[in-house]
Amino acid sequence: MSGSPPWSSSRWHSSQAGFVPHHATSNSTGRLEVASSPPDVQRSLSAANIAGHSSLRGMRRLEARRQMEEANFLSSKARSQNLNPPIDLRMLDYVTAYDDNLMCPICRCPFLDPVVLAECDHCFCRDCIRQTWASTYSPLGPRGDCPSCRTPAKLGPRSATSKILVNITDDLLVRCPKSEDGCKAQVKRGEVQDHVNIYCGYAYMECTADDCELHVLRKDAAEGCLHFGVSCLDCRQSMQKASLETHWRVQCPDRKVSCELCKEAVFNREWDTHSRETCPAISIPCPGKVFGCNSRSKRSQADVHAKSCTFAKLTPMLTAMQQRMDEQEAAQKVMVRKLEVLEGGFQAVQTILSTKQEDPDQVGADESRIPLLTGRPHQRGDSGGMLDAMVVETDVGAFVFPPPSSSSRPSSELVHVRAGASLPPLYSAPMAPGPRPADLPEPFTMDFDMASPFPPPAANGPYISPLHHLLSMHESLRDEMSRMSAALQELDGRQSMQALNENLRTREEISYMAAQVAGLSRQVHWLTSAQLQRQQHGGAGRQAAGAAGPSGSDIAGAGAGVEAAVSTAASALRGAARIVNAGQGMTMRRGLSEEGRTKL
């Protein structure tokens, strides 16, 4: 443990600070002594007094004079300190390059009032280590873990480094903090506070005039009170004389300043555009910079370069191409997004359809052998007759539905076959009720064949592109549609066949009854005519003989009664036929009953 050297050095330091007059100490730790100078001075003054008592009278006078000088010096220093706030030494601009070893690892500035941690020998600025430990407060004084090595450490009252480190860091050259205002001085860091407080021409001090309370730059102090109103010659703005120079340098818009590069005098207000756009001496990059030309040339010579530079020549074309590429990329992005939306929509539609499809398919599976009318194109033109209906019924073929479970996406060939098998029967079905669906499937199949340039989706495998996938889905949807319409038509046909069968029997009965009635009526007719003949003969005989009158009139009355009964039966039959007609609503039917009626 190197406890004793720091201790002894620090004691040396403090004793030094106690005895040596402030000039010397401010050299090394100026920052400290500036603030704490009044008590120090008191002490040194009293020491001087003691010395003075023991010396000669001349010595005493000298001493008194020194005291007065010191007092003046200190008071002016204190005053200027009010006007010039203390300098933050970390914010200074260091002129000397300094070693990394002289840098506090926390603030990364040259050590300011460095302390060394006794436990691990690591060194930090006093402020930095205090602030690091600010969160871990202890009543016994600042303590915590060393930021560098995490050793528990504390800051004792005598924690300080050797004087040599303080001297090295305080001897680093810095620029005067007033350098922005015009001070060119470079001073040692330890002296910079004194420089600003005492010497710097650009620091503020109180105005020399007795009745003036304002402050003035130190370099202007000799010119007397400058706090009277003047107006700027260039911009006619009124201000105080003391601030005129600053105004000229940075603010006045109508003052001309000379450009360092092109030596041209430029108005302050145009300075920005000049330095950015017009100054011929400023160097600008080649216009083809984005495409790879790295050369820079002065604005005045930019044209010469542009003529020889391939990049610059190509730039307009390349930018146009770039722009077009960007546009197309944006357009493509939009398209891709649209495609995604469409795909999603199709997927949704497909899922809806595939769930709906379950039901008809189940029915189809149950009645997988649905009797269908087989195609006989020559029957198409035939008018509906009983015989035809019979023939059609006997020719009913069986159409087999493809089992729905075989594939979720039935191949289009199968649908084709099915469409071909199921459509002609519909054409030939003479009894098909309602609007003929013939116009629906035919263009549909045509369209299907012609308009799809892609091969029908034969398998569920991966697709080359989303477009392809979409098209195949579209086709499968169409297949679904045609299947469903075919199924609907089959159902329709079956329905009409059932109705036909139902009615056949009724029709047969009716026609049988009609025949009976016709026979009856023929018998009645024959009887009536025989009776009438007999009556005529009888009448002639009666008129001739006047004998058999009453018996002939009796027979005629009986004949009329039979005829009335027959006509009643015929009207009843007609009523039955009407009922059948109403039930069926078919024109052929009507024709049939009409036929019956004419038979009647």
Place this chain on the structure above:
Amino acid sequence: MANRLGAMSSASAANQGAKSAGNPSRPAANGNVIKRLQSELMALMTSPTPGLSAFPAGSDMTKWNATVTGPSDTPYADLTFKLTLSYPANYPYAPPEVLFKTPIYHPNVDMAGRICLDILKKGGDGSEGAWSAVLNTGSVLLSIQSLLGEPNNASPLNGEAALLWDRDQTEYKKKVLARHQEPEDVEAADVA
């Protein structure tokens, strides 16, 4: 608490009396942060570390962008990750906030890019952070780079990754590559 604060402020007042000039006043604190960041930037520029880079994001000196290349012989080899660093006003007494901008599959990084690393948390009363004022941007990035190759599976943010790291390195590498995006793609997505 108030007592404590009072004691502290009086202590610091006494301090000020003792050594006035160097004590950073409150408004100047930000200046000190920027000064320190400038110094760090200078150090990073003059002596760059391979696989690491950092630069202020814009005119604001307290927001930086950084890139870290995955160390070789790890699942992250040859992958580049983009990070953002945001420095608080009391830097370096408090740690910067570091986020992964590139999606990364790692036991100690969550989906939002937050990093579980002790040196990125401030220590002190009760908390387990290990931030130290002597750490800087370079050392933080170096720690993150080494975290890629040596995850702390004891306190994972991404439990699945922690399990997979111990069980199946090839599958882990697959997941890393699946999650990774080139920084340019991330930027393009941000713009879009």
